[in-house]
Amino acid sequence: MQPSPQLVKKNKTKMGIQVQDSHGCCGCGSGCLGPLTFHSEAKGQLVTLSEDGRRATRDTTSFRHGLIFSSRPLRIMEKVHIRIERSVRAWHGAMRVGLTSVAPGSTTIPSLAIPELTNSPGYWAIPVPEHQCLPRSELIFWVSHCGTLHVKTDDGQKHSLKTRVDTHKPMWAMIDVYGQTNAVLLLGSIKKCLFTTRRSCPVPTVEPTDDNCGYSEIPIKTVERMMGQKSLGEPGNQENLSLPCSQNNSQNTSNESMEECVVCYSDIANVMLICGHRCVCSQCALRVFSEFGSCPLCRHHLHPDHCYKGT
Numbered sequence: 001m002q003p004s005p006q007l008v009k010k011n012k013t014k015m016g017i018q019v020q021d022s023h024g025c026c027g028c029g030s031g032c033l034g035p036l037t038f039h040s041e042a043k044g045q046l047v048t049l050s051e052d053g054r055r056a057t058r059d060t061t062s063f064r065h066g067l068i069f070s071s072r073p074l075r076i077m078e079k080v081h082i083r084i085e086r087s088v089r090a091w092h093g094a095m096r097v098g099l100t101s102v103a104p105g106s107t108t109i110p111s112l113a114i115p116e117l118t119n120s121p122g123y124w125a126i127p128v129p130e131h132q133c134l135p136r137s138e139l140i141f142w143v144s145h146c147g148t149l150h151v152k153t154d155d156g157q158k159h160s161l162k163t164r165v166d167t168h169k170p171m172w173a174m175i176d177v178y179g180q181t182n183a184v185l186l187l188g189s190i191k192k193c194l195f196t197t198r199r200s201c202p203v204p205t206v207e208p209t210d211d212n213c214g215y216s217e218i219p220i221k222t223v224e225r226m227m228g229q230k231s232l233g234e235p236g237n238q239e240n241l242s243l244p245c246s247q248n249n250s251q252n253t254s255n256e257s258m259e260e261c262v263v264c265y266s267d268i269a270n271v272m273l274i275c276g277h278r279c280v281c282s283q284c285a286l287r288v289f290s291e292f293g294s295c296p297l298c299r300h301h302l303h304p305d306h307c308y309k310g311t
């Protein structure tokens with residue numbers, strides 16, 4: 001008896017042999033939805049693909065230029081499964097998930113899905129809230145029979161787009177690896193029919209580990225740009241960042257200089273806030289500014305327009 005094509009393929013993939021599939025004929029049998037990877041050419045300027053085109057990583061020097069598309073159109077009710085692998089604690093907003101009826105590769109790729117693409121016909125996208133895009137979290141998205149784009153996150157919450165998608169045209173997946181999200185992995189897709197369940201071609205399992213999932217470093221250049229000052233990268237300044245102090249910065253902080261960050265508990269607290277508390281690391285300082293707006297120790301209000309100043 002011949003082994004099933006699915007098994008042959010699985011074993012080949014296990015042995016590290018690249019299985020080349022011709023379009024629409026993957027050899028897995030009639031139950032297969034076909035291979036599902038990211039489009040190798042149609043991608044944002046800062047995106048690199050790995051894991052045989054299933055992982056997309058955006059360089060953290062920018063929050064934009066992270067657009068990616070599926071390599072083939074999706075079917076109606078084909079649920080695409082994504083894992084968010086890496087985040088960066090900078091910027092507002094996280095990944096955007098959507099669809100397009102414009103064939104990837106037929107137009108130039110702009111830097112953003114929203115609003116650059118969604119302002120033109122044939123593009124639809126939903127921004128996924130930051131707290132649902134943390135490293136190791138997973139989501140599924142699909143288009144329903146009536147043309148509604150749905151995104152379902154790990155916590156069971158469902159986001160749906162009010163505008164209907166034109167389901168009469170072929171529909172590619174579109175993901176913007178945007179803002180805080182900087183690496184995503186395509187886990188596969190599934191389509192439940194009345195009596196059968198169809199899946200995309202089997203692929204090697206990638207377990208979430210501390211190596212592939214977690215928080216990415218913010219490049220020091222990005223911190224400088226965000227905070228609007230230039231001296232951060234100079235020697236001596238990186239260990240001693242502080243805010244321009246106004247009223248009550250008279251507190252003696254010299255004996256606290258080697259304290260650990262009260263947000264992440266892993267890095268040295270090298271940023272002094274306006275209240276005089278040297279309590280956060282440079283990575284967490286950005287989050288403290290953008291998300292909390294106050295000192296984690298004394299709740300002193302931090303003005304968003306205050307910038308760091310090397311001392």
Ligand SMILES: [Zn+2]
Nearest residue numbers: 026028032201
């Ligand atoms: Zn297949």
Ligand SMILES: [Zn+2]
Nearest residue numbers: 261264281284
């Ligand atoms: Zn920290």
Ligand SMILES: [Zn+2]
Nearest residue numbers: 275277295298
């Ligand atoms: Zn404080």
